[in-house]
Structures are given as structure tokens and as C-alpha cells.
Amino acid sequence: MAGLTSFDERHGDGAARPAISVIGTGYLGATHAAAMAEMGFDVIGVDVDPAKVAALSAGIIPFFEPGLPELLQKHVASGRLRFTTDLAEATALSDVHFICVGTPQQRGSNAADLRFVDTAVEQVARALTHDGVIVGKSTVPVGTAARLQRLVSLLAPAGIDAELAWNPEFLREGKAVGDTLHPDRIVLGGASERSEALLRMVYAAPIAEGTPVVVCDLPTAELVKVSANAFLATKISFINSISELCDLAGADVSVLADALGHDVRIGRQFLNAGLGFGGGCLPKDIRALMFRATELGAHSAASLLQQVDEINMGRRQRIIEQAVEALGGSVLNRRIGVLGAAFKPNTDDVRDSPALNVAAALHLRGAQVVVYDPEAMDTARRLFPTLSYGESMTDAARGADLVLVLTEWTEFIEADAAELASFATSTLIIDGRNCLDRAAWESAGWIFPQTPAAVDAQQQEIVGSRTTRARNIPAIAAS
Numbered sequence: 361m362a363g364l365t366s367f368d369e370r371h372g373d374g375a376a377r378p379a380i381s382v383i384g385t386g387y388l389g390a391t392h393a394a395a396m397a398e399m400g401f402d403v404i405g406v407d408v409d410p411a412k413v414a415a416l417s418a419g420i421i422p423f424f425e426p427g428l429p430e431l432l433q434k435h436v437a438s439g440r441l442r443f444t445t446d447l448a449e450a451t452a453l454s455d456v457h458f459i460c461v462g463t464p465q466q467r468g469s470n471a472a473d474l475r476f477v478d479t480a481v482e483q484v485a486r487a488l489t490h491d492g493v494i495v496g497k498s499t500v501p502v503g504t505a506a507r508l509q510r511l512v513s514l515l516a517p518a519g520i521d522a523e524l525a526w527n528p529e530f531l532r533e534g535k536a537v538g539d540t541l542h543p544d545r546i547v548l549g550g551a552s553e554r555s556e557a558l559l560r561m562v563y564a565a566p567i568a569e570g571t572p573v574v575v576c577d578l579p580t581a582e583l584v585k586v587s588a589n590a591f592l593a594t595k596i597s598f599i600n601s602i603s604e605l606c607d608l609a610g611a612d613v614s615v616l617a618d619a620l621g622h623d624v625r626i627g628r629q630f631l632n633a634g635l636g637f638g639g640g641c642l643p644k645d646i647r648a649l650m651f652r653a654t655e656l657g658a659h660s661a662a663s664l665l666q667q668v669d670e671i672n673m674g675r676r677q678r679i680i681e682q683a684v685e686a687l688g689g690s691v692l693n694r695r696i697g698v699l700g701a702a703f704k705p706n707t708d709d710v711r712d713s714p715a716l717n718v719a720a721a722l723h724l725r726g727a728q729v730v731v732y733d734p735e736a737m738d739t740a741r742r743l744f745p746t747l748s749y750g751e752s753m754t755d756a757a758r759g760a761d762l763v764l765v766l767t768e769w770t771e772f773i774e775a776d777a778a779e780l781a782s783f784a785t786s787t788l789i790i791d792g793r794n795c796l797d798r799a800a801w802e803s804a805g806w807i808f809p810q811t812p813a814a815v816d817a818q819q820q821e822i823v824g825s826r827t828t829r830a831r832n833i834p835a836i837a838a839s
């Protein structure tokens with residue numbers, strides 16, 4: 361950096377630490393800001409939402425993320441972390457500006473909506489009062505950062521050395537604090553020697569723990585993030601397509617996944633067959649990648665991702681059909697207890713939640729749906745105000761003709777199955793996440809609708825023994 365107000369000139373000797381601004385304080389930004397404060401930096405979080413800024417300033421995290429409230433309160437109290445809506449002030453006080461705003465799916469398209477990223481980068485570049493590094497953390501389509509780099513050099517005030525680098529984020533909701541403090545890897549894309557040194561200073565703590573740093577160009581950094589998500593999504597859709605085969609062939613997909621997972625080349629994670637993925641990242645990221653791959657002419661990548669998306673969305677439809685079939689062909693005026701609203705456990709995030717999607721579809725078909733989730737009741741109510749909500753598992757199961765388990769919360773897995781059964785009208789249950797100990801729940805009186813292969817096997821058994829036992833177990837057709 362050649363500007364008159366470089367980091368060294370502002371901070372004197374090499375012992376100083378860069379001051380940090382974090383633009384956008386949602387799931388990613390609030391976590392990143394608190395983690396940076398924990399690593400010893402002075403941090404200012406900026407958001408356009410005054411209510412969010414007020415909540416964070418008061419030490420309140422407006423979403424559920426284990427461990428984050430404690431970290432936030434600790435550093436708001438220490439004075440190392442504060443929040444504002446004043447981006448110009450935050451920019452003037454900082455050296456490294458992390459861009460953490462949303463990149464949702466565009467309405468009516470698979471492409472990412474880049475308005476927030478464009479605006480945030482533009483605002484920071486214009487507001488620079490001294491040299492600085494703008495560091496993109498948001499997930500963006502490949503090519504975005506190079507465009508923003510040109511924008512920054514056009515917009516930065518004369519005499520100020522402004523750089524842009526990309527440092528994609530890999531945190532998992534529910535484990536965001538640990539993932540940010542102790543990341544698997546740090547990817548630095550498009551950083552000059554000088555900004556790389558500054559970022560190595562920012563990430564000194566995880567680097568000292570042995571976290572690998574991958575230094576690369578901008579397009580590689582952008583693609584690492586979306587490729588990681590695409591790979592995980594593909595793994596989930598793979599096991600879900602195999603599970604369909606298992607259902608038809610009479611195999612047990614959970615045992616199969618365990619056996620596959622013992623192979624270190626494969627690994628057991630992301631091999632849980634069930635309702636598939638959702639949330640604020642995976643679905644929109646694979647669609648944006650599909651869109652960008654098509655734009656660039658990478659058709660095999662685009663068609664692979666299309667298939668992954670189709671298999672995933674088909675899982676939701678399949679559970680809906682299973683519910684309809686389990687209730688004899690119609691859910692109209694039938695009471696369905698839905699356990700789970702969050703897109704996965706340990707979060708209250710209901711963005712593109714498969715659980716809520718299924719609950720809403722059954723509600724639209726005339727079912728009386730009662731949803732319960734340990735943490736996501738408020739976010740679910742805001743998104744689907746027309747659904748009914750219970751305050752407990754018992755509320756959801758009370759009087760139910762069918763119970764669906766759609767998010768694998770520990771509370772559901774460890775529930776007293778016999779006690780819950782005593783509240784239901786019918787003890788039919790569909791385990792949309794394959795998370796329950798089926799034998800234990802069956803011995804507590806719950807009935808899991810059967811797959812065609814299981815029904816065939818039963819019929820053969822019945823014919824073979826020439827018995828005519830009446831069985832009250834609904835069959836489920838594979839879709």
C-alpha cells in the first residue's frame with residue numbers, strides 16, 4: 361500500500377493490531393464480529409437494520425446460535441465490540457472491512473442477488489478515509505470479486521490505497537462460534553503481499569493452532585466456497601437416491617450409510633438419508649452455481665447440480681405423499697403433529713426449511729397441522745403465520761392422527777416414546793430424518809408406515825404361513 365495513511369503509519373510500530381469493521385451483522389457477520397473481538401481486535405459491526413443493531417448493542421443475539429450470546433456479551437461489556445448503523449464512521453475507524461451481507465437467491469431466477477454486496481462494497485470504498493482492505497466473506501458467484509475489485513479502485517478517494525480480497529466463510533450454523541474461532545481452513549483470494557500480511561495478522565490465533573491457509577486468486581477463492589457446498593449437497597442427494605433404492609429393494613439405508621462411512625475416503629457425515637437439505641445457504645448456493653456454470657458454458661456441472669436439486673426437492677414431495685398415503689389417501693381435516701421447523705437442529709433458521717415446507721403443504725391440503733420446534737417457533741411463526749404451533753412435543757402429538765419428525769433435534773430423539781404415544785389419537789409416525797430408534801419407538805406402540813418391499817415381505821410371510829392376520833399397517837408407495 362502506497363497511500364499516505366497506511367496501516368503502519370496509523371498504528372506506528374508493528375505491535376499494533378488492525379481495527380476491524382464487519383458490514384452486515386446477520387448469522388455470519390454477528391458471529392464473525394464477536395469472534396474477531398475474542399481474538400483481541402477492536403471491532404465495529406455495521407448493519408442497515410436499526411433493530412438488529414440495537415439488539416446486538418444490548419448483548420442480544422436476534423437468532424439462536426449456541427455460545428454466541430455469551431461471546432457477544434463478553435465483548436460488548438469489554439468495549440472491544442460495538443455496533444452501529446453508521447457505515448462511514450465504522451469505515452473511518454477501521455483498517456480491515458469484512459463484507460458479510462446476504463446474497464439471497466434472486467426472485468424468479470436461480471442467480472444470486474448481489475445488490476447487498478455491491479452496495480456494501482461501494483459504500484465502504486467511498487467512505488475510506490485511509491488505506492484499507494475490503495475483505496469479502498459473503499458467498500458470491502465466480503467473477504463477482506474481480507468486478508468489485510475494479511469498482512473499489514474506481515470509487516476509493518484519491519490518494520487512498522484500497523484493496524479487495526476474498527476470504528469465503530465456511531461456518532456451520534449451530535457450530536458457528538467454534539467454526540469461526542477454529543476454522544478448518546482459511547482461504548485468502550486475490551490478496552496482495554501487503555493485505556495477505558494484514559489478514560495473517562487478523563487470523564494469527566487460528567494460524568498458530570495449525571489452521572492451513574490457502575492463498576489463491578479471486579475466482580478460486582469464490583469457487584472453493586460454492587464447490588464445498590455443492591459437494592455436501594451432492595453427498596446428501598446421493599444417499600437420498602440410494603435410500604429410494606433401499607426402500608424398493610428392502611435394504612436398510614442407515615446400516616448401509618454406516619458401512620459406507622467406515623471408508624475414510626467417503627466418511628459418515630452428510631450421509632443421513634431423509635428429508636434433504638435446506639437453509640439459507642445450500643439450496644441458494646447450488647442454484648447460483650448452476651446458473652453461473654450455465655453462463656460460463658460448464659454444462660456438466662450445471663446438469664449435475666440440477667439433478668442434486670431435483671433429488672433434494674423430491675424428498676419433500678415424497679414425505680408429503682407418504683403422509684397422505686398413511687392417512688388413507690387424504691389429509692383433509694386430519695390432525696398432523698409436526699416435530700421440527702428449523703432446517704436442521706441447533707438453529708432457529710427456517711430459511712428454505714424442508715420441515716416447514718412439508719408442514720405448509722399439508723396445511724394447504726386441509727390438514728390441521730400443529731408444529732413444534734425447540735428453538736425455531738418465533739422464526740417459523742413469522743414465516744408461516746397461518747400454521748398452528750404447539751408449545752411442546754406433547755402439544756404437537758395431542759390428538760394427532762399422524763406425527764412427522766422433520767428436524768432431528770436431540771429432544772425428539774431422546775423423547776419418552778411411550779408417554780408421547782399416550783397423547784396421540786393414532787400412533788402413526790413418519791421419521792423424515794431417520795433419526796429415531798425405530799425398534800424402541802415400535803415397542804412403545806408407534807407404527808411406522810411400511811415401504812413396498814417390507815409390505816411384499818410381510819405378504820409373502822403371511823401367504824407362506826397361511827395365516828390371515830389382519831394388519832393395520834398402511835403401505836407406502838415409492839415415488
Ligand SMILES: NC(=O)c1ccc[n+]([C@@H]2O[C@H](COP(=O)([O-])OP(=O)(O)OC[C@H]3O[C@@H](n4cnc5c(N)ncnc54)[C@H](O)[C@@H]3O)[C@@H](O)[C@H]2O)c1
Binds near residue numbers: 476
Ligand atoms: N449463515 C451461514 O451459515 C453462512 C455460512 C457461510 C457463508 N454465508 C454467507 O454469508 C452471507 C451472509 O449470510 P447470513 O446468513 O449472515 O445473512 P443474513 O441475512 O442473516 O445477514 C445479512 C445482514 O446484512 C445486512 N445488510 C444488508 N445490506 C447491508 C449494508 N449495505 N450495510 C450493512 N448491512 C447490510 C442485513 O440487514 C442483514 O442483517 C451470505 O452470502 C451467505 O451465503 C452464510
